[in-house]
Amino acid sequence: MDKRAPWLLTLLLAAVLTSSHAIAAPSFKVIASFSVIEDLVKRVAGDDITITTIVPIGQDVHRWELTPPNVLAVEEADIVFYNGHGLEPWIRHLEAMASDTLTLMALAEMADYAPLTIPVGQHKGNPDPHMWMAPEGAIAYIDVITHTLSTHYPEKAPAFQARADEAKQALKLLNQQLTERLEGIPQTNRVLTTSEAALGYFAHAFGFEYAAIWGLNSETAGSAQAMETMSKRLADKRPPALFYESTTPYIHMDALARETGLTLAGPLYVDTLSAPDGPAYNYPAMLRHNAELLHEALGGARAEE
Ligand SMILES: [Zn+2]
Numbered sequence: 001m002d003k004r005a006p007w008l009l010t011l012l013l014a015a016v017l018t019s020s021h022a023i024a025a026p027s028f029k030v031i032a033s034f035s036v037i038e039d040l041v042k043r044v045a046g047d048d049i050t051i052t053t054i055v056p057i058g059q060d061v062h063r064w065e066l067t068p069p070n071v072l073a074v075e076e077a078d079i080v081f082y083n084g085h086g087l088e089p090w091i092r093h094l095e096a097m098a099s100d101t102l103t104l105m106a107l108a109e110m111a112d113y114a115p116l117t118i119p120v121g122q123h124k125g126n127p128d129p130h131m132w133m134a135p136e137g138a139i140a141y142i143d144v145i146t147h148t149l150s151t152h153y154p155e156k157a158p159a160f161q162a163r164a165d166e167a168k169q170a171l172k173l174l175n176q177q178l179t180e181r182l183e184g185i186p187q188t189n190r191v192l193t194t195s196e197a198a199l200g201y202f203a204h205a206f207g208f209e210y211a212a213i214w215g216l217n218s219e220t221a222g223s224a225q226a227m228e229t230m231s232k233r234l235a236d237k238r239p240p241a242l243f244y245e246s247t248t249p250y251i252h253m254d255a256l257a258r259e260t261g262l263t264l265a266g267p268l269y270v271d272t273l274s275a276p277d278g279p280a281y282n283y284p285a286m287l288r289h290n291a292e293l294l295h296e297a298l299g300g301a302r303a304e305e
Contacts, residue, residue: 028048028049028050028152028153028156029049029052029076029077030050030051030052030077030078030079030080030149031051031052031053031054031074031079031080031081032053032054032081032082033054033055033061033081033082033087033088034054034061034064034083034088034272035053035056035057035272035273036271036273037053037107037132039273039282039283040107040132040138040141040142041081041145043142043163043164043167044145044149044163044164045145046159048153054066054070055272057273058246058272058274060247060272061247061272062087062089062216062271063217063218064088065090066090066093066094074097074102077102078101078102078103079102079103079104079105079148079149079152080103080105081105081107081145081148082105082106082107083108083131083132084107084109085108085109085115085126085129085131086126086127086218087108087129087130105144105145105148107141107144107145108131108141111131111137111140111141111143111144112140112143113131113136113137113140115128116128116200116201116204118216119197119200119212119215120197120211120212120214120215120226121214121215121216121219122219122220124215130198130200130201130270131201133199133202133205133270133287134202134204134205135171135172135174135175135178135205136205138171139168139171139172142167142168143164143168146160146161146164170284171284174287174288178206178287181291181292181295182206182207182291182294182295184300185295185298185300186299186300189239189240189298189299189300190207190208190209191210191211191237191239192209192239192294193230193234193239193241193242193243194212194213194242194244194245194253194268195213195222195244195245195249195252196213196215196216196245196248196270197210197215197216198217198245198270198271199268199270211230211233213226213230213252213256217247217248221248221249222249222251227252227255230256231256231259234256234260234262235260238262239262240262240263240298240299241262241263241265241298242257242260242263242264242265243264243267243293243294243297244264244266244268245268245269246267246268246269246270246272246280247270247271247272263297265293265296269286269290273286
């Protein structure tokens, strides 16, 4: 055997790796406003597109303030996927600075899924932005994402469509599994109470009565009047548990739990995924975690014994 072969092979391998790396690095760049939208865009985009996410995991999407790196990333991108219906008040700053070639796509506003209204607070009666909390809502987002990406990058359209079909199948299955799991909670216990009114779509999809202290995290949360209204409701309803969310202040629901003697459970994940080693590491995991928490806190497990 030729003694030069090993180092020649190494050189050749290095050349192949370098060139394949150059080919693999996608030149298409899009922005996702927060982690849930990043997850859904990635399901369609695969490795064909570089996705930069504005609001980091764990931060509140409602109250984010744009940073210089955010602005720089948007300047280099073709599309900004955001939720809309007022979820990201900071998006108006991007709209003001957007070039003619930048597409701003509000998924909830373009989705073929009936919006619900915010039931309480300063934005009462406006469309509720948290549409992704129902799997069918997320499926409607996937359709908008697929259409938008395919229009911008037609050479990748077949790949986008294939991934989208697979993702939608998986989400339909998730919807079915969550429905079955949550049916284990007795009808009288199917009362969902949270700080922000972010679970309206979830409650509607899975048959829960729903109430929250305030409407959106971007408003002045937990006024004395809102707390009193909720306190009266809880005294009347006496649900098995109250819930807090990962990005809302904990003190309000904790105060209500102490006052009423009701159990406090959480966190539910809504406006952000968790870190990769947490329970809501992706979109399906987020909904599964929430469903398991409800199942446990609202007596689903006891009902099966
Ligand atoms: Zn929210």
